[in-house]
Amino acid sequence: MSRIVSVGISEFKIASAPTILMTYGLGSCVGIALHDPVALTGGLAHTLLPAPVRGMDSMVKSAKFTCWAVDLMVEELIKCGCVAERLVAKLAGGATMFEPQHRTTHSGIGERNVTAAKEALERRGIPLVASDTGDDYGRSLEFNTVTGVITVRALQRPIKRM
Structure with missing residues:
Protein backbone atom coordinates (compact mmCIF):
# COMPACT_ATOMS: atom_id res chain seq x y z
CA MET A 1 0.00 0.00 0.00
CA SER A 2 1.34 3.42 -0.97
CA ARG A 3 1.62 6.27 1.46
CA ILE A 4 0.30 9.63 0.27
CA VAL A 5 2.32 12.81 0.74
CA SER A 6 0.84 16.22 -0.01
CA VAL A 7 3.00 18.93 -1.57
CA GLY A 8 1.85 22.48 -0.86
CA ILE A 9 2.35 25.67 -2.83
CA SER A 10 6.02 26.75 -2.90
CA GLU A 11 7.14 23.36 -1.57
CA PHE A 12 8.83 20.27 -2.86
CA LYS A 13 8.95 16.80 -1.39
CA ILE A 14 11.17 13.80 -2.10
CA ALA A 15 9.93 10.25 -1.56
CA SER A 16 10.83 6.65 -2.30
CA ALA A 17 8.49 3.90 -3.41
CA ARG A 54 15.16 42.32 -8.88
CA GLY A 55 16.27 42.92 -5.34
CA MET A 56 15.24 39.43 -4.24
CA ASP A 57 18.25 37.72 -5.84
CA SER A 58 20.04 37.33 -2.51
CA MET A 59 17.16 35.57 -0.77
CA VAL A 60 17.38 31.93 0.25
CA LYS A 61 16.59 29.62 -2.65
CA SER A 62 13.17 28.03 -2.36
CA ALA A 63 10.72 26.01 -4.42
CA LYS A 64 8.53 29.11 -4.60
CA PHE A 65 10.52 29.96 -7.72
CA THR A 66 10.46 27.65 -10.72
CA CYS A 67 14.02 28.62 -11.71
CA TRP A 68 15.38 27.11 -8.46
CA ALA A 69 13.05 24.16 -7.81
CA VAL A 70 14.75 21.72 -10.19
CA ASP A 71 18.20 22.33 -8.68
CA LEU A 72 16.87 21.96 -5.14
CA MET A 73 15.14 18.68 -5.96
CA VAL A 74 18.14 17.25 -7.83
CA GLU A 75 20.41 17.98 -4.85
CA GLU A 76 18.03 16.16 -2.48
CA LEU A 77 17.43 13.27 -4.88
CA ILE A 78 21.18 12.66 -5.16
CA LYS A 79 21.41 12.61 -1.34
CA CYS A 80 18.73 9.88 -1.42
CA GLY A 81 20.77 7.69 -3.79
CA CYS A 82 19.42 8.81 -7.15
CA VAL A 83 21.70 9.27 -10.13
CA ALA A 84 21.27 12.60 -11.93
CA GLU A 85 21.77 11.02 -15.37
CA ARG A 86 18.80 8.68 -14.80
CA LEU A 87 16.33 11.41 -13.88
CA VAL A 88 13.39 12.15 -16.15
CA ALA A 89 10.89 14.99 -15.80
CA LYS A 90 7.19 15.60 -16.27
CA LEU A 91 5.36 18.94 -16.01
CA ALA A 92 1.77 19.98 -15.41
CA GLY A 93 0.08 23.34 -14.88
CA GLY A 94 1.14 26.72 -16.18
CA ALA A 95 -2.36 27.71 -17.24
CA THR A 96 -3.61 31.12 -18.27
CA MET A 97 -6.38 31.52 -15.75
CA PHE A 98 -7.96 34.73 -17.09
CA GLU A 99 -9.31 35.77 -20.48
CA PRO A 100 -6.91 38.07 -22.38
CA GLN A 101 -9.18 41.11 -21.97
CA HIS A 102 -9.09 40.62 -18.18
CA ARG A 103 -5.37 40.09 -17.78
CA THR A 104 -3.57 42.05 -15.11
CA THR A 105 0.09 42.77 -14.48
CA HIS A 106 0.35 39.09 -13.52
CA SER A 107 -0.59 37.88 -16.99
CA GLY A 108 1.66 35.33 -18.57
CA ILE A 109 2.90 33.85 -15.29
CA GLY A 110 1.77 30.36 -16.27
CA GLU A 111 3.61 30.47 -19.57
CA ARG A 112 6.69 31.99 -17.90
CA ASN A 113 6.60 29.25 -15.24
CA VAL A 114 6.59 26.56 -17.93
CA THR A 115 9.46 28.26 -19.77
CA ALA A 116 11.48 28.57 -16.54
CA ALA A 117 10.91 24.88 -15.77
CA LYS A 118 12.02 23.79 -19.24
CA GLU A 119 15.12 25.99 -19.03
CA ALA A 120 16.04 24.59 -15.60
CA LEU A 121 15.63 21.02 -16.86
CA GLU A 122 17.72 21.77 -19.93
CA ARG A 123 20.51 23.30 -17.78
CA ARG A 124 20.62 20.06 -15.79
CA GLY A 125 20.36 17.83 -18.87
CA ILE A 126 17.15 16.22 -17.59
CA PRO A 127 14.83 15.05 -20.38
CA LEU A 128 11.23 16.26 -20.30
CA VAL A 129 9.32 13.11 -21.20
CA ALA A 130 5.72 14.33 -20.76
CA SER A 131 3.78 17.49 -20.05
CA ASP A 132 0.25 18.80 -19.69
CA THR A 133 0.64 22.57 -19.56
CA GLY A 134 -1.02 25.78 -20.65
CA ASP A 135 -4.67 26.16 -21.65
CA ASP A 136 -7.14 27.88 -19.32
CA TYR A 137 -7.94 25.45 -16.51
CA GLY A 138 -6.44 24.35 -13.22
CA ARG A 139 -5.10 20.90 -12.49
CA SER A 140 -4.24 18.62 -9.60
CA LEU A 141 -1.75 15.81 -9.90
CA GLU A 142 -0.64 12.56 -8.36
CA PHE A 143 2.87 11.22 -8.91
CA ASN A 144 3.46 7.51 -8.33
CA THR A 145 7.08 6.92 -7.32
CA VAL A 146 6.88 3.21 -8.21
CA THR A 147 5.76 3.64 -11.82
CA GLY A 148 6.73 7.25 -12.47
CA VAL A 149 3.21 7.86 -13.79
CA ILE A 150 1.62 11.26 -13.26
CA THR A 151 -2.17 11.36 -13.08
CA VAL A 152 -3.58 14.80 -13.94
CA ARG A 153 -7.10 15.70 -12.89
CA ALA A 154 -9.10 18.77 -13.90
CA LEU A 155 -12.76 19.66 -13.53
CA GLN A 156 -14.91 18.48 -16.43
CA ARG A 157 -11.86 17.12 -18.27
CA PRO A 158 -10.79 13.54 -18.86
CA ILE A 159 -8.19 12.16 -16.47
CA LYS A 160 -4.74 12.10 -18.09
CA ARG A 161 -2.02 9.62 -17.25
CA MET A 162 1.46 10.34 -18.45
Whole structure:
Protein backbone atom coordinates (compact mmCIF):
# COMPACT_ATOMS: atom_id res chain seq x y z
CA MET A 1 0.00 0.00 0.00
CA SER A 2 1.34 3.42 -0.97
CA ARG A 3 1.62 6.27 1.46
CA ILE A 4 0.30 9.63 0.27
CA VAL A 5 2.32 12.81 0.74
CA SER A 6 0.84 16.22 -0.01
CA VAL A 7 3.00 18.93 -1.57
CA GLY A 8 1.85 22.48 -0.86
CA ILE A 9 2.35 25.67 -2.83
CA SER A 10 6.02 26.75 -2.90
CA GLU A 11 7.14 23.36 -1.57
CA PHE A 12 8.83 20.27 -2.86
CA LYS A 13 8.95 16.80 -1.39
CA ILE A 14 11.17 13.80 -2.10
CA ALA A 15 9.93 10.25 -1.56
CA SER A 16 10.83 6.65 -2.30
CA ALA A 17 8.49 3.90 -3.41
CA PRO A 18 5.80 3.12 -2.57
CA THR A 19 4.64 6.73 -2.26
CA ILE A 20 2.15 8.94 -4.08
CA LEU A 21 3.16 12.61 -4.11
CA MET A 22 0.13 14.85 -4.63
CA THR A 23 -0.43 18.53 -5.25
CA TYR A 24 -3.64 20.44 -5.78
CA GLY A 25 -4.72 23.65 -7.44
CA LEU A 26 -2.14 24.12 -10.17
CA GLY A 27 -3.45 27.16 -12.04
CA SER A 28 -0.59 29.29 -13.31
CA CYS A 29 1.65 27.36 -10.89
CA VAL A 30 3.69 24.47 -12.27
CA GLY A 31 4.07 20.97 -10.90
CA ILE A 32 7.52 19.56 -11.69
CA ALA A 33 8.05 15.84 -11.15
CA LEU A 34 11.50 14.25 -11.28
CA HIS A 35 11.86 10.47 -11.20
CA ASP A 36 14.74 8.00 -11.03
CA PRO A 37 13.19 4.80 -12.42
CA VAL A 38 15.97 2.60 -11.02
CA ALA A 39 15.98 4.00 -7.47
CA LEU A 40 12.15 4.25 -7.54
CA THR A 41 12.50 7.66 -5.96
CA GLY A 42 11.13 10.98 -7.08
CA GLY A 43 10.45 14.56 -6.22
CA LEU A 44 7.52 16.86 -6.81
CA ALA A 45 7.57 20.66 -6.64
CA HIS A 46 4.61 23.05 -6.75
CA THR A 47 6.19 26.31 -7.91
CA LEU A 48 4.46 29.67 -7.73
CA LEU A 49 6.54 32.16 -9.71
CA PRO A 50 9.10 31.84 -12.53
CA ALA A 51 11.93 33.74 -10.77
CA PRO A 52 12.50 36.33 -8.06
CA VAL A 53 12.20 39.97 -9.07
CA ARG A 54 15.16 42.32 -8.88
CA GLY A 55 16.27 42.92 -5.34
CA MET A 56 15.24 39.43 -4.24
CA ASP A 57 18.25 37.72 -5.84
CA SER A 58 20.04 37.33 -2.51
CA MET A 59 17.16 35.57 -0.77
CA VAL A 60 17.38 31.93 0.25
CA LYS A 61 16.59 29.62 -2.65
CA SER A 62 13.17 28.03 -2.36
CA ALA A 63 10.72 26.01 -4.42
CA LYS A 64 8.53 29.11 -4.60
CA PHE A 65 10.52 29.96 -7.72
CA THR A 66 10.46 27.65 -10.72
CA CYS A 67 14.02 28.62 -11.71
CA TRP A 68 15.38 27.11 -8.46
CA ALA A 69 13.05 24.16 -7.81
CA VAL A 70 14.75 21.72 -10.19
CA ASP A 71 18.20 22.33 -8.68
CA LEU A 72 16.87 21.96 -5.14
CA MET A 73 15.14 18.68 -5.96
CA VAL A 74 18.14 17.25 -7.83
CA GLU A 75 20.41 17.98 -4.85
CA GLU A 76 18.03 16.16 -2.48
CA LEU A 77 17.43 13.27 -4.88
CA ILE A 78 21.18 12.66 -5.16
CA LYS A 79 21.41 12.61 -1.34
CA CYS A 80 18.73 9.88 -1.42
CA GLY A 81 20.77 7.69 -3.79
CA CYS A 82 19.42 8.81 -7.15
CA VAL A 83 21.70 9.27 -10.13
CA ALA A 84 21.27 12.60 -11.93
CA GLU A 85 21.77 11.02 -15.37
CA ARG A 86 18.80 8.68 -14.80
CA LEU A 87 16.33 11.41 -13.88
CA VAL A 88 13.39 12.15 -16.15
CA ALA A 89 10.89 14.99 -15.80
CA LYS A 90 7.19 15.60 -16.27
CA LEU A 91 5.36 18.94 -16.01
CA ALA A 92 1.77 19.98 -15.41
CA GLY A 93 0.08 23.34 -14.88
CA GLY A 94 1.14 26.72 -16.18
CA ALA A 95 -2.36 27.71 -17.24
CA THR A 96 -3.61 31.12 -18.27
CA MET A 97 -6.38 31.52 -15.75
CA PHE A 98 -7.96 34.73 -17.09
CA GLU A 99 -9.31 35.77 -20.48
CA PRO A 100 -6.91 38.07 -22.38
CA GLN A 101 -9.18 41.11 -21.97
CA HIS A 102 -9.09 40.62 -18.18
CA ARG A 103 -5.37 40.09 -17.78
CA THR A 104 -3.57 42.05 -15.11
CA THR A 105 0.09 42.77 -14.48
CA HIS A 106 0.35 39.09 -13.52
CA SER A 107 -0.59 37.88 -16.99
CA GLY A 108 1.66 35.33 -18.57
CA ILE A 109 2.90 33.85 -15.29
CA GLY A 110 1.77 30.36 -16.27
CA GLU A 111 3.61 30.47 -19.57
CA ARG A 112 6.69 31.99 -17.90
CA ASN A 113 6.60 29.25 -15.24
CA VAL A 114 6.59 26.56 -17.93
CA THR A 115 9.46 28.26 -19.77
CA ALA A 116 11.48 28.57 -16.54
CA ALA A 117 10.91 24.88 -15.77
CA LYS A 118 12.02 23.79 -19.24
CA GLU A 119 15.12 25.99 -19.03
CA ALA A 120 16.04 24.59 -15.60
CA LEU A 121 15.63 21.02 -16.86
CA GLU A 122 17.72 21.77 -19.93
CA ARG A 123 20.51 23.30 -17.78
CA ARG A 124 20.62 20.06 -15.79
CA GLY A 125 20.36 17.83 -18.87
CA ILE A 126 17.15 16.22 -17.59
CA PRO A 127 14.83 15.05 -20.38
CA LEU A 128 11.23 16.26 -20.30
CA VAL A 129 9.32 13.11 -21.20
CA ALA A 130 5.72 14.33 -20.76
CA SER A 131 3.78 17.49 -20.05
CA ASP A 132 0.25 18.80 -19.69
CA THR A 133 0.64 22.57 -19.56
CA GLY A 134 -1.02 25.78 -20.65
CA ASP A 135 -4.67 26.16 -21.65
CA ASP A 136 -7.14 27.88 -19.32
CA TYR A 137 -7.94 25.45 -16.51
CA GLY A 138 -6.44 24.35 -13.22
CA ARG A 139 -5.10 20.90 -12.49
CA SER A 140 -4.24 18.62 -9.60
CA LEU A 141 -1.75 15.81 -9.90
CA GLU A 142 -0.64 12.56 -8.36
CA PHE A 143 2.87 11.22 -8.91
CA ASN A 144 3.46 7.51 -8.33
CA THR A 145 7.08 6.92 -7.32
CA VAL A 146 6.88 3.21 -8.21
CA THR A 147 5.76 3.64 -11.82
CA GLY A 148 6.73 7.25 -12.47
CA VAL A 149 3.21 7.86 -13.79
CA ILE A 150 1.62 11.26 -13.26
CA THR A 151 -2.17 11.36 -13.08
CA VAL A 152 -3.58 14.80 -13.94
CA ARG A 153 -7.10 15.70 -12.89
CA ALA A 154 -9.10 18.77 -13.90
CA LEU A 155 -12.76 19.66 -13.53
CA GLN A 156 -14.91 18.48 -16.43
CA ARG A 157 -11.86 17.12 -18.27
CA PRO A 158 -10.79 13.54 -18.86
CA ILE A 159 -8.19 12.16 -16.47
CA LYS A 160 -4.74 12.10 -18.09
CA ARG A 161 -2.02 9.62 -17.25
CA MET A 162 1.46 10.34 -18.45
